[in-house]
Amino acid sequence: xxxxxxxxxxxxxxTKRMIRRAILKGIAVPGYQVPFASREMPMPYGWGTGGVQxxxxxxxxxxxxxxxxxxxxxxxxxVSIRRFFQRTAGVATTEATTEATxxxxxxxxxxTPLKAGQILVYQVPIPEPLRFLEPRETETRKMHELEEYGxxxxxxxxxxxxxxxxxxxxxxxxxxxxxxxxxxxPIPKFDNPKLSGNPAIQLFxxxxxxxxxxxxPWTEVVSLDFxxxxxxxxKAPHDCDLCGAQDSYLDEVITDDQGGRxxxxxxxxxCAGRRAKGHAGRLGAGxxxxxxxxxxxxxxxxxxxxxx
Amino acid sequence: MTMMERMAVTDQPLLRVEGLxxxxxxxxxxxxxxxxxxxxxxxxxxxxxxxGKSTLLSCLAGHQRPDLGRxxxxxxxxxxxxxxxxxxxxxxxxxxxxxNPRDGLRMGVSAGGNVGERLMAVGARHYGEIRGKxxxxxxxxxxxxxxxxxxxxxxxxxxxxRLQIARNLVTSPRLVFMDEPTGGLDVSxxxxxxxxxxGLVRDLGLSVIIVTHDLAVVRLLAHRxxxxxxxxxxxxxxxxxxxxxxxxxxxxxLVSSVLQV
Numbered sequence: 001x002x003x004x005x006x007x008x009x010x011x012x013x014x015t016k017r018m019i020r021r022a023i024l025k026g027i028a029v030p031g032y033q034v035p036f037a038s039r040e041m042p043m044p045y046g047w048g049t050g051g052v053q054x055x056x057x058x059x060x061x062x063x064x065x066x067x068x069x070x071x072x073x074x075x076x077x078x079v080s081i082r083r084f085f086q087r088t089a090g091v092a093t094t095e096a097t098t099e100a101t102x103x104x105x106x107x108x109x110x111x112t113p114l115k116a117g118q119i120l121v122y123q124v125p126i127p128e129p130l131r132f133l134e135p136r137e138t139e140t141r142k143m144h145e146l147e148e149y150g151x152x153x154x155x156x157x158x159x160x161x162x163x164x165x166x167x168x169x170x171x172x173x174x175x176x177x178x179x180x181x182x183x184x185x186p187i188p189k190f191d192n193p194k195l196s197g198n199p200a201i202q203l204f205x206x207x208x209x210x211x212x213x214x215x216x217p218w219t220e221v222v223s224l225d226f227x228x229x230x231x232x233x234x235k236a237p238h239d240c241d242l243c244g245a246q247d248s249y250l251d252e253v254i255t256d257d258q259g260g261r262x263x264x265x266x267x268x269x270x271c272a273g274r275r276a277k278g279h280a281g282r283l284g285a286g287x288x289x290x291x292x293x294x295x296x297x298x299x300x301x302x303x304x305x306x307x308x
Numbered sequence: 309m310t311m312m313e314r315m316a317v318t319d320q321p322l323l324r325v326e327g328l329x330x331x332x333x334x335x336x337x338x339x340x341x342x343x344x345x346x347x348x349x350x351x352x353x354x355x356x357x358x359x360g361k362s363t364l365l366s367c368l369a370g371h372q373r374p375d376l377g378r379x380x381x382x383x384x385x386x387x388x389x390x391x392x393x394x395x396x397x398x399x400x401x402x403x404x405x406x407x408n409p410r411d412g413l414r415m416g417v418s419a420g421g422n423v424g425e426r427l428m429a430v431g432a433r434h435y436g437e438i439r440g441k442x443x444x445x446x447x448x449x450x451x452x453x454x455x456x457x458x459x460x461x462x463x464x465x466x467x468x469x470r471l472q473i474a475r476n477l478v479t480s481p482r483l484v485f486m487d488e489p490t491g492g493l494d495v496s497x498x499x500x501x502x503x504x505x506x507g508l509v510r511d512l513g514l515s516v517i518i519v520t521h522d523l524a525v526v527r528l529l530a531h532r533x534x535x536x537x538x539x540x541x542x543x544x545x546x547x548x549x550x551x552x553x554x555x556x557x558x559x560x561x562l563v564s565s566v567l568q569v
Binding site: 142146148150151153154157158160161162225226227228229 | 391392395396399414417418420421424425426427428429430433434435436438439456457
């Protein structure tokens, strides 16, 4: 089968129309979970089927797509989704946040501030913020309808009672425009402040749960907290070892079995951009990028059997 | 001010029930129940199992919708209210103490969180104050303060029931529905609980509708008594009057069935 056998961006036009309706409704009611008829996608649930459908419904041929997974452009999930749209939509792709018009993301918001006109598409595993507090879907819908969000604070209360502080570090619940409590997908709470007042359109797609929700540009998003335990962002107390950035979200990488470790920006584009401008961290000069490292294996694999 | 004076001052009933009927198919849950409840008054509903007292209570509390009748709370028609208003009412002005504490508690949430939930539901956002109030209420129902972070699943049945009562009363409701609240409590705590409830009724002008088959409880607590049988009210009046001089045959049977210690 050739790639031309698919409609532009894989989904048929009727499906895209249905998803666009859901997106428009989501934008009209910020933070409200709009049900939609999620389709089977050629990838497993949990790999971003919701995000892929939202992206497919948003893409036009002129778009330039960026896909990130935990901040990185070169991990399996990101590579496979980017390749999927290269093949089925033929759109240009990029790794640069500033050049992209549509960014599909899993678990991160790029460090580089977004601009008006960009669309950020989140992959959402569980859209319902109240799910683990109230198992009945009928009841959680009613709670959203009637704005009964006391239970959300019970969760935060439990955190403080147990750990002395709000220990929820990702998927930190937020209130949108003073109305709906929303799960921001499993982004670290470090990224929560970027949700609010963002000039880009933010769309959330949950494929298995069949829900779409959205934040239109410049939406007010407040992280829930207590008066005497205010919301605080958190990150590893280090600088990036490659680019030296002090204010970006870091991944911890174990480098050997002697306790060696390094901290690197989880946003690979941000980190690479800083190094290109000459910034360097503790290990900056001598380190290869993960991509250079991966490429260095090419041509080695077939020969490894005979290497001994 | 004594109870009688207070009742004389407030001549408007807090809750007025007229002709309440609930059927389960051809069977009668409760039929044609009417009464007025005044602020600060405790109404006991007694009767044997299956007499419709629990059905009546769940209709009053809005858990079930009656087939016929009117319920007026504080001048407002409860059955005509929107669900938003009714649910707001049931987490601010009303409280419901379940017979089985596991129905009224969140078993996966600590005792403090259980007590604090209603506070947070009505907008409390200060952790220290919520915890302070939770501690205060745990003390009032004789739960040791060091159990505040334990889950109710680690509590005995009696402690769970006391916790449920604390959780319900923390927002100072005006009307409390109780379904066999003293079922799992040992005698000393039961006595203390009855004391506490009497104190609250006096201090806060709390109105209570209490369903029980323990005549000792209603004797201590209830100002007025309603006796139900087969879904109908067979006798009602002042508690002492009904218990000391029962008129209806069933009430006579009920009163004479109590074991004397």
